[in-house]
Amino acid sequence: MGGRLSTPGRYRESAASDESHPPVRPPSMSRKKLLPASFEDIDSFSLKAPVSACVSVTKLAQYLMQSAKNDMVKVRAFYRWIAENISYDAFGVRLKTYGRQDAERVLQRRQGVCEGYANLFLSLCSEVGIPCKMVIGFSKGRSYNPEIGFTPESETAHAWNIVYVNGQWLPLDVTWGAGSVDEHNRFQKRYEDMHFLTDPKDFAVKHLPYMDNDMDESKVFQLLKRPLSLEEFNKNAMVDTAGTTWGFVSTYKHHTIDVEKKCIITFKTRRMDLQNISCHLKDKSSIEYERYVVLRKTGKNRFKMEVTPPRIGKYDLRLFGKALDSTEVGHSQIITYKINCKSVFDKVHSHPVHSGLWGVKRDVDVAKYGFASSVRSKDVIVSTNGTFKLRLKTQRNPKAIFRLEDADKKDLSQHICPFLGRGFIEVTGNLPKEGVYKLILHSNSGDGQREYDHLGEWMIKCDSPSSKPSTYPSQDTLWGARTEATKYGFLDDIFSKSVFSTSNGELQLQLKTSKFVTTSVKLYQRESKLEKHVFDYYNGKTLVIKARLPNSGFYKLSLFAQHEDKKTSQSLDLVADFLVESKSDTENMKPFPVVYTHAKTYGCTLMEPLHGSLAANQNVRLRLRSKTLKRVMVNNDVHEKKSGDVFDITFEVPGRGSVGVFGTPDLEGSKFDGLYEYTVS
Template identity: 25%
Template sequence: MHTTIFSNGKTVQSTQEQRSTVTSVASRSPGVLSWKNVFQFWGAVEQQEKSSNNGRPSTKRQLSSESTQTIRVVKKEESGSVVQKEVYSEVHGLKTQEGEKGTVFTRTSPVKRKLRRDLFSEPKIFGRVDSHVLSISKQLKAEGVYLSRIVHCVTQGAQSELERVRAIWIWLCHNIQYDVSGYLGLSEKMCSPDQVIQAGKGMCCGYSRICLEMCREVGIKCMEVSGYGKGIGYRLGQSYQNKKSNHMWNAVQLGGHWYLLDSCWGAGTVDIESMTFIQRPEDFIDSHCPDDPQWQLMNSTVSLAQFQQRVFKTSAFYRLGLSIISPKEFHMQTVNGEAMVSMRSANAAEFTYQISQLSGGAAKDLSSSFGLLTVSRQGMTLKLVECSEPKSLEKLPENPFLSWGLHQTAKELGLRECSQGAETIVVDTGSFELILWTTRPLTVLCELVHKELDPTLSKRCVVSQIEQNKLTCRVLCPFRGYYRLSVFVRDFEGESSLQNSGNFLLKCTGPTINLNELFPPALSTSCGPGIKAQKLGISNPSHAAPIITTQQGKCNITFHNSQDLEFTAVLEKEHNKITKHPLDRHVLFTYMDSKVMVSVCLPEAGIYKLGLREDSFQQRLHPCL
């Protein structure tokens, strides 16, 4: 999908791409051009368009001429005579209304139609039909037979009109290659069914004519529809005004309802889920705009001007079950330098994006920090921020993981809920606390990134606490501006590698923390009472948090000890200059049955690290004055 953003006279193009494997329909034999040749050709032809009398390349004019044929359906009677039967009356009933973006047609009565999902649940149900067609096609190709025998062979065993249409479509997609050289005007274009079948290649008029003739042979009403298609050579935003149409496709009637399909765009497709077979009219109009608006098969039609502005979508967009929430057009006007792109996903999917700035016809890739991507099981939201040149203070940190907020796989990793969403978190006090509730014991590692923070200083800005059903990350912000806080987790008892479970964007706007008041260096990965303490029988701590603020440098820390353990203390302070004696002498233990009290009397103001140890157990608390 391509979305172009306008901001302060500059254009920024955001691209979200879904990868898919598509088998080329161009012949690999000598003398036939490949798709790569097509794009190389258009690069040269594009330069000639400006000097052309009508602004269009000759190959496009040739394409248009094939679309100017009379549209009708022909049905053969038992006697062999041919009867022309007009079918327009079945889709008539439109009234016109002039608007800012051209003429819009609205139906006086609803169009008679069924949804694609009502016709068939999923393309996999055609497995038997598809297999038969692919199998018989090899035999037919060797025999060199003609249209009538082909259609009766491929539809043999089809149990409904729908299966017969499917068989015809599959045969066309797999046995007729697209005539690239004919499209470029380098050879004679072929539209006659006999010519196309014999050559094994054709253009859109050839596909649509064969589909029409084959449907006629098996008694199915079919129409050729001419119009505009966003296919090869399409450029985002190009105008179709005052130009002849360039494409042809078909409409078929099944069970009294009309449906749209394009075998030309399905050519070479090995994926049976291709959406060019009986696509929803609301999706088909994104890439196909008929000359006659009645063949949009929608109650409220789309004008040609509106068609030009619609978001461009690839076939992978539909295969992945995606739908656009906003925007509906590829041009968006930013508000205060921001814009939003939202999509819904039927299934869990991975998303990425690329932002480019257009200048003088050339695209310049921009940093991913201009976008805030949020991904969930329901879809994605991409917020484009500061499309114009941002102030250095407001430049966003790079996010190698792209999406913000909890990752869509967070539940599988053991995370149940988070205290923060995907929106930017404003920190106005210099400190921030993130809480993650878990479904099982986890280990956590937090990474804090800011343009002024080096890795050593960054570690002194974060303290993590690991509890049975909760992970807590406390952050100090020594500078103003944006921070990226990334969270990595794994099972507490496991040895697997840490996995990214979420990324959060922090914006410090208020007072900052003095660099001399950051957390002590070399802290444990988990501070404060946690899972290790519970396993040793330690409970009911007087201070549940890992950070303690003392009054007059004194505090008492108590907890219950069910296993009658003996403890030692390690008290440390960075740059301690008052005494040469160990600071441990400022800590006193008092044992009262199962209760333990740790009394601390600090010699001077500052940040201390207190470690309580018993064998392999180490618990660290941080009194802060």
């Protein structure tokens, strides 16, 4: 903000004569060391000034002095009152009708431009004998164009003050402390503390004194040990208020960056760790190229920005940030660069749409979702052969959903395999093409939460795609057991079993239980159910699951169990999905017999035959072990145990239909329960 000055190029000072003022020289102490821990009391007092105390500059100074014990507090009271009570006359600036800017008129109108703000502050200091000067010069405000810059012939259009407190001269800009003018030329009141007694090196980023058209004589008012030249001031990058507040320091000091194909900007914030950062990269036509910028956190308060423009030309690069402890919704602008791209790569991949830093979001409490803090250590994954692996350590078994997208937002989640291990979650993947992908994580904290929260996103760069990119069965959640599996009677070892492979098409899975659990297992390949290719039984307190996989490829093995609170409904809940890969085709793979619930209830172990199809009119030997059963019935013939716990029965298979095996724990009676069923071929 600024405004046409009534007396361009001149500065004013407080009532004490120039000879009585201490000589203007750079301060010896930093702002941090000079300012007290808090101005809370004087700020509160200043903002409560009654109307009767604001009728003149003299009365206002007298009122504000009442709670001010020293010059520092007086100066603070003046700055705080003006910033809160004087509005910027943006309408008057646009129409050039803002009129005189002397202190009394600005006070009465409660409105002014930069000269009026500076005059009022100067007059209040004069009332109490504090040395103060009004400085005229160039400023990098909203209308500043770095491609044009300032020249000695440029008109000075901004005014501010330097004031002498605690034995030192320091600058302040109460105009900018009061607020700013938006893109619609409307004044937005927003108090800003950073412009109060700013460190001169920070102040000089946007302020350059230029009085009486004499740059050499004006340099002293920069309050710098090595004053800037006009050329340096024009070249220096324009750090915004938030960047100055946070102590932004970058590898690129100048506003314009010449780029050959790619540039990497590293920066840090000396005074504040940021919760997040984001950027906008636009060309002159305002087309957004943010997808050609990668933002990464490299350490505490340290960041890296990699810019790869897709075509030759000029771009505006604006960086935004949010403080770690901020509760504000939006981000504050940190700095603006001009990117002058002189050459580009032959092939430049755009990135998936993403805002801010890659990796787990900074404002997420990862422990709440069951993850260890180390999950923040990874943000970008580079794949040289089309495969990748990401392992995230866990503190408990989280509920998580992963999704893979390419740069065109195409869902490629069937190319990833996220599974639960003991103490970790691992995601592996096969990428079908060269380019850049986005791996998205949503998680549920449990405790009755229904929705899944967005925790973060990883960038995956693929230089060369997989020669045979595999696709996995559709899976909304992690492969492996659900977090509530132990509530159904399974022991913790179930959480270490998620993904399996077999080279001969045979799989055996053993799951320990604390009690008998009513279960059901289902096997799927490419959404087709293979009902007779899976078989399960109990061996003591161990549930044994066997699968026969007829073709190479991936299968989903789903385990259902009954919760003890739902026994009356007989309903079963999904407790685990296991991923099984068969690495070869198996000829003549015979299915299992159908297994009924009572076979597991009675602790049956079927020893033979384990194939579910029996040849017609053939004699077949059936061997079955069970401590509970007393009698077994096959083809309406009842058999008792001959020795130990084993039934050993030979029967003739009928010419067609099916063969059922039934059992009872009673020595008498006619009620038998179904155990197994075979088809006749």
